[in-house]
Amino acid sequence: xxxxxxxxxxxxxxxxxxxxxxxxxxxxxxxxxxxxxxxxxxxxxxxxxxxxxxxxxxxxxxxxxxxxxxxxxxxxxxxxxxxxxxxxxxxxxxxxxxxxxxxxxxxxxxxxxxxxxxxxxxxxxxxxxxxxxxxxxxxxxxxxxxxxxxxxxxxxxxxxxxxxxxxxxxxxxxxxxxxxxxxxxxxxxxxxxxxxxxxxxxxxxxxxxxxxxxxxxxxxxxxxxxxxxxxxxxxxxxxxxxxxxxxxxxxxxxxxxxxxxxxxxxxxxxxxxxxxxxxxxxxxxxxxxxxxxxxxxxxxxxxxxxxxxxxxxxxxxxxxxxxxxxxxxxxxxxxxxx
Amino acid sequence: xxxxxxxxxxxxxxxxxxxxxxxxxxxxxxxxxxxxxxxxxxxxxxxxxxxxxxxxxxxxxxxxxxxxxxxxxxxxxxxxxxxxxxxxxxxxxxxxxxxxxxxxxxxxxxxxxxxxxxxxxxxxxxxxxxxxxxxxxxxxxxxxxxxxxxxxxxxxxxxxxxxxxxxxxxxxxxxxxxxxxxxxxxxxxxxxxxxxxxxxxxxxxxxxxxxxxxxxxxxxxxxxxxxxxxxxxxxxxxxxxxxxxxxxxxxxxxxxxxxxxxxx
Numbered sequence: 001x002x003x004x005x006x007x008x009x010x011x012x013x014x015x016x017x018x019x020x021x022x023x024x025x026x027x028x029x030x031x032x033x034x035x036x037x038x039x040x041x042x043x044x045x046x047x048x049x050x051x052x053x054x055x056x057x058x059x060x061x062x063x064x065x066x067x068x069x070x071x072x073x074x075x076x077x078x079x080x081x082x083x084x085x086x087x088x089x090x091x092x093x094x095x096x097x098x099x100x101x102x103x104x105x106x107x108x109x110x111x112x113x114x115x116x117x118x119x120x121x122x123x124x125x126x127x128x129x130x131x132x133x134x135x136x137x138x139x140x141x142x143x144x145x146x147x148x149x150x151x152x153x154x155x156x157x158x159x160x161x162x163x164x165x166x167x168x169x170x171x172x173x174x175x176x177x178x179x180x181x182x183x184x185x186x187x188x189x190x191x192x193x194x195x196x197x198x199x200x201x202x203x204x205x206x207x208x209x210x211x212x213x214x215x216x217x218x219x220x221x222x223x224x225x226x227x228x229x230x231x232x233x234x235x236x237x238x239x240x241x242x243x244x245x246x247x248x249x250x251x252x253x254x255x256x257x258x259x260x261x262x263x264x265x266x267x268x269x270x271x272x273x274x275x276x277x278x279x280x281x282x283x284x285x286x287x288x289x290x291x292x293x294x295x296x297x298x299x300x301x302x303x304x305x306x307x308x309x310x311x312x313x314x315x316x317x318x319x320x321x322x323x324x325x326x327x328x329x330x331x332x333x334x335x336x337x338x
Numbered sequence: 339x340x341x342x343x344x345x346x347x348x349x350x351x352x353x354x355x356x357x358x359x360x361x362x363x364x365x366x367x368x369x370x371x372x373x374x375x376x377x378x379x380x381x382x383x384x385x386x387x388x389x390x391x392x393x394x395x396x397x398x399x400x401x402x403x404x405x406x407x408x409x410x411x412x413x414x415x416x417x418x419x420x421x422x423x424x425x426x427x428x429x430x431x432x433x434x435x436x437x438x439x440x441x442x443x444x445x446x447x448x449x450x451x452x453x454x455x456x457x458x459x460x461x462x463x464x465x466x467x468x469x470x471x472x473x474x475x476x477x478x479x480x481x482x483x484x485x486x487x488x489x490x491x492x493x494x495x496x497x498x499x500x501x502x503x504x505x506x507x508x509x510x511x512x513x514x515x516x517x518x519x520x521x522x523x524x525x526x527x528x529x530x531x532x533x534x535x536x537x538x539x540x541x542x543x544x545x546x547x548x549x550x551x552x553x554x555x556x557x558x559x560x561x562x563x564x565x566x567x568x569x570x571x572x573x574x575x576x577x578x579x580x581x582x583x584x585x586x587x588x589x590x591x592x593x594x595x596x597x598x599x600x601x602x
Binding site: 091093216223225227230232233235236237275276278279 | 385491
């Protein structure tokens with residue numbers, strides 16, 4: 001209450017934060033080129049980027065670490081955007097693609113495809129992932145659909161559907177134990193291990209298109225976040241716009257999951273932090289959340305390779321740890337506010 | 339002007355009686371009646387949040403059912419009871435959302451939009467809090483911030499569901515006076531009010547509801563009688579004129595000593 005008169009500079013908070021994140025992200029991605037099983041000198045990395053070095057370093061920098069960094073940024077940004085959309089639509093700061101069951105749906109579908117249709121090329125995995133995510137989303141929607149959709153109800157149903165699908169994932173893993181089953185396991189923990197240009201090419205068009213659409217129509221999310229009745233009162237065709245935004249959220253998250261696995265907490269954390277940094281107007285909050293999600297994911301992937309090379313710690317494990325710390329901090333911070 | 343013609347508002351489990359009613363422009367009409375009599379349901383039907391089960395609702399002479407959502411939002415605005423704001427938006431942001439029906443999908447504010455928002459904030463006594471986060475406001479300030487959003491929407495018809503909730507007496511009077519001046523600008527204003535004396539004092543026209551039906555309407559001096567209050571609220575009152583405005587005020591009768599004991 002006491003800070004109602006606190007002078008604020010809303011015009012600067014956004015641009016400054018965006019600029020800082022905009023510098024941090026490429027810096028982290030550049031740092032990521034050095035980390036990994038084979039340590040590289042600055043000179044080698046720069047030469048590779050400029051296309052002037054031997055084939056071995058070229059391969060590591062250009063074929064492995066660079067696409068990996070780009071993919072981490074893209075997937076992290078997509079998960080963050082998905083989380084921001086879902087939180088605005090459900091008016092629930094604890095909602096996220098993971099919590100409403102989308103990640104699990106995508107993971108389940110990817111595993112089914114990988115185990116039972118092994119002939120399908122990996123670059124097509126985003127398709128079953130999106131279908132799985134959509135199916136989980138539709139199931140949640142259908143279960144919660146009794147007249148007006150109550151956001152709390154939707155979150156609870158989402159949890160139930162997600163847990164069921166997680167059980168399905170476990171069952172699939174148990175049923176398919178064999179020499180090949182460690183790769184899906186690594187992927188499930190949220191790892192960018194073994195990802196390259198083909199993966200990037202298979203997901204970038206969809207993710208970039210949806211992200212652009214979300215950023216352009218960010219203002220409509222502001223209205224949605226007021227709740228369905230108020231939004232309708234302001235001329236929003238709530239049913240249509242909510243469905244479109246939810247579709248975008250589902251596809252963003254499940255396509256990201258198809259390449260980086262279940263990267264927990266990014267979709268939950270990034271929009272939270274972005275709202276705290278730049279406020280709740282989606283026109284500024286969405287790009288901030290996307291950049292922050294990218295920074296988190298690139299950071300986690302880089303850190304995971306740098307801690308104990310040649311061992312790799314999955315980015316998902318690190319984001320989960322950060323998520324746990326974040327929640328405790330949030331609890332303390334909220335406590336202090338009151 | 340808002341016309342209802344045999345309009346039936348309601349849900350599967352609860353429906354109001356067919357209502358034929360006109361809320362004239364330039365007039366402040368108050369809906370009164372006991373809790374659960376259907377005031378809010380009627381308001382929700384008028385604002386098209388609830389489709390009429392039968393009959394018609396016309397806003398400014400045009401059937402509400404035929405308007406696009408955006409057209410509707412340019413003609414009628416509703417201040418609902420609950421006022422929960424999303425996290426991290428300022429008072430000016432919130433008031434600015436009221437301009438959405440006048441903007442494209444991108445929501446880019448024009449000079450006209452900014453002028454409307456500034457005037458709405460000024461009118462609601464919130465100009466000094468324009469950049470404050472809505473979440474940091476007191477209940478009354480928040481209610482006024484949502485009222486500023488409604489003012490910015492600048493519609494010819496405005497509905498208010500218990501607009502004086504959460505407000506202290508100063509701001510209650512401010513809001514009721516505001517609705518009077520909005521009506522004086524030629525708008526159609528309809529408010530659900532709980533306080534009969536306030537409704538009689540500030541509104542031009544009272545509509546009294548009980549059990550989902552309209553039981554009386556007209557000028558406050560004609561409508562507010564001891565008989566009507568007894569019938570609608572099931573309480574014995576005496577009516578005395580307000581010493582300031584001369585409008586009728588119901589005063590509950592002194593209970594006979596046996597009545598309380600019997601009730602208790």
